[in-house]
Each structure stands twice: as C-alpha cells, then as structure tokens.
Amino acid sequence: MKIFQKLTVVAALFFSASIALADGYPDKAVRVVVTTVPGPLDAFARAVLAHVQTRLKQPFVIDNKPGAGGNLGADMVAKSRADGYTLLFALDTTFTVNPALYKKMPFDPVKDFVPIAVPVTYSQALAVNPSSKAHSLAEFVKQAKTLKMTYATGGNGSPSHLTMAAFMAAAGIEMTHIPYKGTGASVIDVMGGQVDSVFAVGSGILPQAKAGKLRALAVSGGQRSPAAPDLPTVAESGYPGFNASFAYAFMAPAGTPDEIVQLLAREVALAMNSPEIRELNRLADYTATNLSQQQSATWLQDARKQWADLIVKAKITMD
Template identity: 40%
Template structure:
C-alpha cells in the first residue's frame, strides 16, 4: 500500500515537475516525508544526562524511535544554562534528523536573560509540539510560622527584607517564580542563589533559607515526608500529587502561573511534511496513558499543543518573563 503510494507519488511528481506545474522543491518535500527518517535521528538535550529534562527526553526518544523505525539518539550538550546545546540545534541541517528538546529555560528565559545568545527562539526554530510540563511548588522550612500563602505574605511584610529564599541559580525559573510572587504580593524576600535544585533544596531543609519555589520533582519528596511545608503550587490548577495544596492564583493572586514546559523543536527550514509527521507521532506518544504514568513518576504531566499554539505561548512568555527579568535587574553575560 505504502509502496504503491510512493510509486504513484514519484510518477505524479515527475510529471508535474516536468510540466512545470509545481516547483521542484515541492516534489522534494513530498519525497522527504515519504522516506523520512533515512538515518538515526539526533535529539539534542541542552542539559546533562540524568537531569529532569534529560529523563523526559529519553522516555520520549525511545518511543519515538519505535514509531519512526529509526533510533532516536539523545545527545547531551549541556552547559551555559542550556544555550550551548540549543545553539547547536539551531545551526543543524534542517532535514528532520536533528531535533531538540526545548524548555521554558532554553527558549524563553535564556534568550530574555542573557545579554547575548547566539540563537533566536522564534526565528531559528520550528516548534513541533509540547510533550510535558512540570509545576513549581512553594515550600517553607517547617520552622517558619506560616501555614498558608496569606500568612506567609503577612509574615514577610511584617519584617521586610528579613526573609530569604533559595533558587537553583540566578536567572533560573525558581528565581523568576519567586520574584513574580514578590512583585504580586508586594513582598521583599531576598534571593540567595544556589548551584542547582539539589543544593537549593538542602538549604531549605536545613533552614538556611525560609522559602523555596522549587521544581516539583525536586521538592515533592520532602513535602510528602513532612520535612518542607508546601503552601502553594504555581500552576493554574492544583496538582494531583498534592490535592490539598491550593494554587497561588486561588490564594489571592489571580493570573499567577509559572510552570516549566518541555517540547520538541526542529531547526528552521525543516520540511513541513516531516514536521507534521513528528507532530502526529509525538502527540500520540505524549498523550498515551503509559507515557502519562511515566511522566507522573517524574513529577511532570503530559501537555501537547499545535505549532501555532506553541509559538504563541513562547511569544507571550518571552513578554511575561522578560518584564520580570527586567524589573529584577537580571542580566546574564
């Protein structure tokens, strides 16, 4: 069936090209879609192996490989906040054999916060689809005398500039989430940057800082064990893992939303039919119940959309985080 179609396509294509009806590139694209992929697909992950982005990427890569009939190889190109790997992906041959797992960090925050990034998240990439998102959870050291966001805001306001919060680093989502809350609630909680989610979690556990707006997979185990007190989630809906913890929005700050999304991008100029094929396969994979269960184990949940929606999301977030970054005076050089 497939072979017949292919032959028919080739014959029809040659005739049309010969007749000058459609340009040759149109023919080439059709034939690419039918033969793609011709070799193993490289999936660039701009973070080191074993990290949360890498884990999601590997889970999806394995299934995508099965569906495409070619291996999808994860290529970890970590460093410089994910900008090194993303730049490599932006400059790769746009034939669908190089893809990248982009996130809020690589495609929104880094371009907005770094003084110079050698890629443009909007102009250099073809968005394919999101696959997952990870919520952020505001946790307090149990010694802090506040049981919900309202009490915490009151406490912070009663002693301005006295409380501290930890982040996974300057310009990380964990900092931006807290800075947004600082602004929304009129608080002045001081930023103490740490080198990653692990050390930031340790600082909160040990009471070196009072608060942490941490990535769900990093702080959930401690919240469940009662070592850190969860008071609000940054997503627009409550998390199934912590149904009793309200969202920031419902605690009095409507419209507040911070989460980390992860999605697939191809370099600009990748043939349309290839993108469509990838979108179909990836959407099916991300929405399958097995993958949903796997994501959940890693503190994430399935989330898919269309390329147009993804582009719109990116643009609106570039605007939203851009403002916070500017207001907080964050410039990464």
C-alpha cells in the same frame, strides 16, 4: 504564460520533493541534542523518543550538550542542516527566558528554530521549613512584610528564581535572594533551616513535604498538582491570574520541511497518550499540554513576553 508555466512546474517539483522527503523520513538515525546532563529533561526525552523511534523504525539518538542555560546545545542545532536529522529537546527557558537574560545570544530563538511540540508543562511549589510559623500563603506574605526573610533558588534566572520574583511582585514583598548552583542544594538548605523558603519543581518538594521535612504552601501553575491535590495554587490563595509555568520544548532548525515537523508533532502526541508516558508525567508532576504544533509555537511566544517583562522589571541579570 511560459514563465508562469515554468514557475508552476518548479513549484510542483519542489512540493513533490518535500512530500517524497517526508514519506521517506527517517531513513537513518536521528540525532537529538538534549541541553542538560542526564536528569529530568533527559529522562523525559528518552521516554518519548523511545516511542517515536519504535513507530518510525529508526534510532533517535540522544546527545547531551549542557551549558550556558541551554544556549550551547541549541546553537549547535541552529547551525545544523534543516533536514530533520538533527533536533533539539530543551527547557523552554532557552527560548523564553534567555533572550532577555543574556546580553548576546548565539542564535535567534525565533528565526533559527521551528517548534515541533511543547508536550508538558510543570509548575513550582513554594515550601518553607516545618518550623516556620507560616502554614498558608497568606501567613507567609504577612511574615515577609514584617520580617527579614530569605529565599533560595537554583541560580540567577532559574525557574525557581523567576517564579519567586513573579510572586514577590504580585504580593508586594521583598526578600533576600540566596542563589545556589542547582535547585537540589537550595531545597536541602531550606530543609536544614539555613534559608527561609524556596520555589522548586514539585518533584523536588512534594515528597519532602509528605515526609515532614518541608511544608508546602502553594503551587505556581494554573492548576493544582495531581500529586498534591489538596495544595492550593497561588492564584487560588489570593492572587487571581498568577501562573508561573515552565515546559519542555522539542525543536527543529528553521527551514525543516513542514511535512517532517508535522510528522514528528503527531508522533510525539501519540507517545504522550501511552500508559508509560502518562505514568512518567504523574510521577514527575508534569502536566500534558495537548497543544498542536502551532499552539506550541504560540505558547513559547507568550511565555517569552511574560518572562521578558518580569526580567526587566525585577532587574534580573546573570551577574
């Protein structure tokens, strides 16, 4: 009985300490590692965290640490104290693609992190040069089955590469892969006619399509883009169930008190409902997920399995 009473007291003290920590959090600046150079992810993280720091009354300071597909920055956070003062904003691919793509990971994407939020997803838009005879996805597939065609990507294992690999598997076609060091250069060469096609993020494709510099054929996500409501999804175009979506992930080191994780998840959700973030999502062609903290963890788990299966079947490597 005495042992039970002691354990009860220890548990109560631990619980009280956790509550106290959450109640007083944050009482100093919070460092948020962003795994890319300034760009779309960085801009989104800064916009969301501006709302969070206003409400929590402490600075949330961005620290850009790009490299190795996000592994460099994620590894730094994985090895940080789990006290809520070092967090991570990353592309979901660091946790959903890299484990299957890299022969060795410097951290365990499941055991070393706890997801706070997967606040938005984004799809890829398939585009061809305006001179192409393909005016629909069906015509594109027909061409690919009769002609030797090429496709550009932002590099091996990039979202553009994974999306096209998934689509080629679904459509039963093969094309020659032309990898670039970044999606921007790949889109430019499709506009110039050097490469036949590209899957790329909608914000890089749709403005060029409206300007007549590209012809967009479909989007890869589960729903149409608000920025191009007349553009069908791949699923609507003859491939039911097709969904190649990517996301941004807000993460904390494993062991971070749940009270802090849940607090941050609630604050991100509030930020996502602000007019400023809604407008940012519209302009960037992001879709708000409205996922809870636990649902965010499930989303990452499901995506990790989806891409691992594809990477093995398509024999995608970093070489």
